[in-house]
Amino acid sequence: MLFLLQDGITNGAIYALLGLALVLVFAVTRVILIPQGEFVTYGALSYAMLATGQVPGTVWLAMAMGIAAFGLDLFDARRSLRLKRILRSLAFNVVLPAAILALTYRLAGPKTPIAVNIALSLLIVAAIGLYLYRLAFQPLAHTSVLVLLISSVGCHLALQGLGLVFFGAEGLRGPALSTAALTVGPLRFTGQSLAVYGLTVAFIIALWLFFGFTLMGKALRATAVNRLGARLVGIRTTLSGQIAFLLASLIGAISGILIVPITTLYYDTGFLIGLKGFIAAIIGGLVSYPLTAVAALVVGSVEAFSSFYASNFKEVIVFTLILPVLMLRSLAAPAVEEEKD
Amino acid sequence: MKQRTPLIIFAALMAAIPFIPGLPPFWIVLLNNIGLAALVAMGLVLLTGVGGLTSFGQAAFCGFGAYTTAVLTTAYGVSPWLTLPLSLLVSGIAAVLLGILTVRLSGHYLPLGTIAWGIGLFYLFSKLEFLGRNDGISGIPPLSIGNFRMLDPGAIYFAIWIAVLISALLTMNLLDSRTGRAIRALRRGHIAGEAFGVQTPRAKLLVFIYAAVLAGLSGWLYAHFQRAANPTPFGAQAGIEYLFIAVVGGAGYVWGGVLGAGIVVILKEILQSYLPYVFGGQSQLETIVFGILLVVLLQLAPTGVWPWLMSRLPIKPARKTPDASLPLAAPIREKASSGALLQIEKARKQFGGVIAVNDVSFNVGAREIVALIGPNGAGKSTTFNLITGVLTTTGGSISVLGHKVDNAPPQEVVKLGVSRTFQHVKLVPDMTVLENVAIGAHLRGSSGAISSMFRLDRADEAKLLAEAARQIERVGLGEQIDQLAGSLSLGQQRIVEIARALCVDPLLLLLDEPAAGLRHMEKQRLAALLRQLRDGGMSVLLVEHDMGFVMDLADRVVVLDFGTKIAEGTPNQIKTNPDVIKAYLGATA
Numbered sequence: 001m002l003f004l005l006q007d008g009i010t011n012g013a014i015y016a017l018l019g020l021a022l023v024l025v026f027a028v029t030r031v032i033l034i035p036q037g038e039f040v041t042y043g044a045l046s047y048a049m050l051a052t053g054q055v056p057g058t059v060w061l062a063m064a065m066g067i068a069a070f071g072l073d074l075f076d077a078r079r080s081l082r083l084k085r086i087l088r089s090l091a092f093n094v095v096l097p098a099a100i101l102a103l104t105y106r107l108a109g110p111k112t113p114i115a116v117n118i119a120l121s122l123l124i125v126a127a128i129g130l131y132l133y134r135l136a137f138q139p140l141a142h143t144s145v146l147v148l149l150i151s152s153v154g155c156h157l158a159l160q161g162l163g164l165v166f167f168g169a170e171g172l173r174g175p176a177l178s179t180a181a182l183t184v185g186p187l188r189f190t191g192q193s194l195a196v197y198g199l200t201v202a203f204i205i206a207l208w209l210f211f212g213f214t215l216m217g218k219a220l221r222a223t224a225v226n227r228l229g230a231r232l233v234g235i236r237t238t239l240s241g242q243i244a245f246l247l248a249s250l251i252g253a254i255s256g257i258l259i260v261p262i263t264t265l266y267y268d269t270g271f272l273i274g275l276k277g278f279i280a281a282i283i284g285g286l287v288s289y290p291l292t293a294v295a296a297l298v299v300g301s302v303e304a305f306s307s308f309y310a311s312n313f314k315e316v317i318v319f320t321l322i323l324p325v326l327m328l329r330s331l332a333a334p335a336v337e338e339e340k341d
Numbered sequence: 342m343k344q345r346t347p348l349i350i351f352a353a354l355m356a357a358i359p360f361i362p363g364l365p366p367f368w369i370v371l372l373n374n375i376g377l378a379a380l381v382a383m384g385l386v387l388l389t390g391v392g393g394l395t396s397f398g399q400a401a402f403c404g405f406g407a408y409t410t411a412v413l414t415t416a417y418g419v420s421p422w423l424t425l426p427l428s429l430l431v432s433g434i435a436a437v438l439l440g441i442l443t444v445r446l447s448g449h450y451l452p453l454g455t456i457a458w459g460i461g462l463f464y465l466f467s468k469l470e471f472l473g474r475n476d477g478i479s480g481i482p483p484l485s486i487g488n489f490r491m492l493d494p495g496a497i498y499f500a501i502w503i504a505v506l507i508s509a510l511l512t513m514n515l516l517d518s519r520t521g522r523a524i525r526a527l528r529r530g531h532i533a534g535e536a537f538g539v540q541t542p543r544a545k546l547l548v549f550i551y552a553a554v555l556a557g558l559s560g561w562l563y564a565h566f567q568r569a570a571n572p573t574p575f576g577a578q579a580g581i582e583y584l585f586i587a588v589v590g591g592a593g594y595v596w597g598g599v600l601g602a603g604i605v606v607i608l609k610e611i612l613q614s615y616l617p618y619v620f621g622g623q624s625q626l627e628t629i630v631f632g633i634l635l636v637v638l639l640q641l642a643p644t645g646v647w648p649w650l651m652s653r654l655p656i657k658p659a660r661k662t663p664d665a666s667l668p669l670a671a672p673i674r675e676k677a678s679s680g681a682l683l684q685i686e687k688a689r690k691q692f693g694g695v696i697a698v699n700d701v702s703f704n705v706g707a708r709e710i711v712a713l714i715g716p717n718g719a720g721k722s723t724t725f726n727l728i729t730g731v732l733t734t735t736g737g738s739i740s741v742l743g744h745k746v747d748n749a750p751p752q753e754v755v756k757l758g759v760s761r762t763f764q765h766v767k768l769v770p771d772m773t774v775l776e777n778v779a780i781g782a783h784l785r786g787s788s789g790a791i792s793s794m795f796r797l798d799r800a801d802e803a804k805l806l807a808e809a810a811r812q813i814e815r816v817g818l819g820e821q822i823d824q825l826a827g828s829l830s831l832g833q834q835r836i837v838e839i840a841r842a843l844c845v846d847p848l849l850l851l852l853d854e855p856a857a858g859l860r861h862m863e864k865q866r867l868a869a870l871l872r873q874l875r876d877g878g879m880s881v882l883l884v885e886h887d888m889g890f891v892m893d894l895a896d897r898v899v900v901l902d903f904g905t906k907i908a909e910g911t912p913n914q915i916k917t918n919p920d921v922i923k924a925y926l927g928a929t930a
Contacts, residue, residue, distance in 0.1 A: 032453065136636045143643060146395050149452055150588055151639050153581050158632030165629070275460065282453050312468045319461030326454045327442050 004304045010193045010262070012300020013200040014255050018277025019292040020207055021251040023284060027224045028244035030145050031137055034152045036252050037274025038159035041267060043125045043253025044260035045167040048174035050117040053110035057166030058124050059101050065131035066097035072135065093134075097127050114175060122253050129249020132159075133241050141227065141241065156271065163267035171264035174257065196258050203251065204293050211289075220244065276303070276318060283325045348510065355502050359495050369494045373566055375599075375606045376501035380559035382586040382598030383508055384552030389584065390592030391516065392548040393528030394444065395452040397580045398459035402553040404466055404575030405432040406560025411478040411570040412471065421484050421565055425558075432557025433550050440549040445542060459580045467572035477571025484565045497566050504562060505599065508555055511794040512595050515551075518793030518802060519786045522776055524548055526769050532731055533767035535751040537760070537845065538784035547790055556583075585635060591645030593771070600647050608634070662822075663775065663806035665814065672785055672846055674758050681706050682849055682880050683728070683759075687737035688747070690723055690904075697723040699904040700737060705849060710871060710881045712891045714915075715901035716924060721884040722764050724901070725851055728882075729761050730754040741849070756784060758848035762838035762855060764884070770827025774818060774837050777826045779809040781844025812840040817866060832858035836867070843874075850874065852883040856890050868894045892916065900924070 018036055025033045046056040070093035077085055100123050107116055136155050140148055176192050183189070211217040223230040223240040230237055255273075256265070280299050284292030299318060306317040359369060381399050389395050409431045410424035443454040467475045484491045484500060491497040515521050523544045526534040531541040564570045573579075582605070590601020612627035642649055683705040690698040698720040705711045713721050726732040728739055730751040739747045741757045760781065768777045782805045788798030813822050816836050821829060826837055835855055842850055852871075856864050864887070871881055871894060885891045891898065892912040900908040900915060902924040908915055915921055 139640050140643075146389070146452070147588075147639055147643055149395070150584065151636050153585070154632045154635030154639070156632065157581075157635070158629045161626065161629035161632065165626075275456070278453060279457060282450065282457075313464070315464040316461050316468065319457045319464070322454060322457040322461075323439075323442050326450060 008301030008304030016296030037270030039252025044256030384555035403560035406557030436553030591647030597647035
């Protein structure tokens with residue numbers, strides 16, 4: 001019983017991290033980030049490949065996306081080309097990923113310390129997250145949630161397909177962050193699971209502080225409520241979107257690196273993990289961070305228990321969990337009229 | 342009959358294709374797949390494009406249709422034709438259950454909810470013993486008529502495309518009807534429709550079921566075409582793809598669904614067969630290209646290919662002008678029990694700590710024009726919303742003809758003969774003026790969804806449109822009757838709203854800033870119209886900022902300031918009232 005709960009909480013903590021990232025991105029950009037799961041697998045599998053001394057293909061993806069973003073920048077600014085602007089875009093979109101690329105090739109090897117591998121994976125995925133926003137969502141920022149959602153699905157399909165190209169169909173595991181273990185009563189806590197708990201709590205607190213108490217956090221929230229209004233008071237809405245995607249991809253990659261030592265990940269595992277994060281996020285109403293975190297723990301525990309008692313129907317149970325929640329939500333707060341278009 | 346010509350040409354074309362000599366049989370398979378996808382996409386057009394409800398879970402409804410017939414025909418030997426109604430019924434019932442849970446959700450919850458149950462059902466299909474788990478069910482008998490068994494793709498081709506054409510026809514009939522207008526108004530929010538008696542949740546559930554039944558039909562055909570059913574084609578991926586098809590084709594157009602199905606199925610086929618040659622044997626490459634194409638396409642044409650294509654065609658469909666002489670029976674209403682037409686007693690509305698309407702009382706009698714004025718934020722529109730049931734009161738009572746209406750839903754208030762316009766125009770911009778105005782007559786028609794699909798509603802429909810045309814003529818917009826409401830100026834849109842409200846044949850007309858955005862001459866015409874309505878026996882309560890217009894027109898004026906009534910009287914009394922002057926011009930004026 002207890003170890004089921006422990007298992008559930010470890011998984012739940014990961015779902016909580018992803019749920020938080022989803023809430024964050026939705027709150028700022030109105031994008032329902034289906035490819036969040038790909039950030040997880042990209043982070044995890046890049047880390048696992050680096051650990052074996054190989055250079056993951058994701059570096060090249062970051063490079064290619066950067067170049068495409070640069071092209072898009074040039075195209076958008078074609079009527080007012082100024083050298084300073086071009087140089088800035090060049091530095092941000094081409095030089096930066098090129099530097100990451102060079103760094104990865106320089107550092108990658110069988111003897112690279114774990115910390116360096118982690119840092120490299122995070123850098124790569126963060127860059128992909130940034131350029132993903134630039135390429136797929138920034139041009140659509142003014143459109144409806146539906147259009148953004150479908151674009152998001154397109155990104156998911158493309159990234160998942162690319163995942164197969166980069167990492168192959170075989171599952172990978174990565175080395176643990178620490179081999180320490182702690183025994184309390186009947187339970188054994190590995191260093192890995194403690195790291196999962198610690199980072200989750202740290203992120204929740206950090207996000208709460210960031211959005212509640214910093215100017216940048218408030219600006220991000222303002223962007224979510226009213227893009228035009230935010231622009232009028234001088235908030236750079238594009239920057240808000242970039243920050244949201246940067247944070248989301250980082251959180252995704254961290255979650256991936258945290259779980260890849262515990263479970264084998266495949267190129268397409270991310271989608272399901274991400275969706276469970278979604279369920280938590282939906283239960284949290286896509287707005288509340290603490291509620292999302294609690295919901296994620298519930299999802300994780302339900303999953304652990306149902307995989308023990310009714311393993312065949314594990315996914316069915318987890319995904320139908322959402323229906324009573326949605327019903328409660330719709331009863332508690334009937335649809336509010338939205339002014340659209 | 343002119344509107345049908347393209348359809349007949351299309352049907353003849355599709356019927357001729359299999360007889361082209363030398364046509365590779367593979368093309369027929371492809372066309373079958375297009376037809377199957379088009380059926381699902383058509384449902385999504387109605388659900389998402391027209392109704393504004395996004396569903397990623399349509400593939401699961403195909404699954405219900407396919408598995409129902411698979412189980413019944415293989416395990417119990419039931420004839421495929423008998424399983425057709427059962428398949429549709431099972432998908433329909435599933436839709437009712439899921440719909441009741443999810444349709445009330447607004448905005449992004451619905452798509453997320455549908456993703457979740459789409460995946461949940463996929464796992465259910467693949468785990469249940471009697472559905473054959475991951476292997477599914479094979480050996481499903483083909484469709485047959487007498488001794489003719491539809492074994493090869495060329496035979497079932499006709500069954501599939503007849504289903505597509507009939508569904509398209511029924512869907513278009515449905516959209517062009519009383520129920521259809523209610524569905525088309527859904528996407529713009531529920532307040533406007535409800536103010537004219539539309540039961541929004543019921544309309545939403547209806548499109549949800551309709552879309553699910555179409556998907557179930559597609560699943561049933563699929564099962565007898567493939568002669569097997571397994572979980573893969575009914576998973577989340579497929580659900581996403583259907584939505585993609587609808588968006589690519591043009592989510593607001595029935596034929597957009599068919600076109601989108603054609604584009605996507607053929608594109609996927611090309612990608613699947615040629616990409617491996619270009620890039621070597623890597624699998625899933627088509628997914629990558631597919632995903633990227635999706636993102637690019639959305640940026641280039643967010644409304645889809647069909648409307649883009651149509652706008653390039655020189656032919657415009659001819660519209661029938663309604664015969665304005667057809668009479669529409671006056672609505673049957675409850676008799677007045679007592680007192681004034683509208684009686685407001687200490688109505689109160691609090692939003693948290695803010696008191697928007699503070700114990701306001703006033704009456705509107707028969708044949709009277711009453712103006713409700715006051716500075717911005719005085720609570721005028723809130724008062725309107727209380728009267729019409731959009732908001733519920735915190736205290737006090739509101740009655741129409743002696744019947745208490747406070748906290749009655751808007752659909753009940755309009756039945757008593759109270760109709761309204763909105764401060765922020767709430768028309769459906771992509772519907773014509775005529776169609777928009779006809780929503781006003783919603784309660785005066787009775788045809789339901791089924792009768793309109795089969796065109797049994799035409800007599801009823803003609804009367805509704807005749808009434809709408811008369812009211813449009815009455816407000817002086819006869820020339821704009823066939824224009825899209827969104828293309829009119831804001832002032833004209835307000836007048837359209839008045840025509841729509843008049844279609845209720847109201848006893849009391851509530852007008853929220855009707856003169857805003859009108860030019861001088863138009864205002865005079867509006868004033869004349871309102872006087873004429875009053876002399877015909879109607880009462881008018883209006884909110885307006887144009888003082889000249891108000892003082893000239895109103896029999897009585899009620900002044901609100903910060904939610905409180907500060908004065909009431911004839912225009913002349915109000916003009917000289919010191920409190921009113923203070924509220925408008927400040928203390929020292």
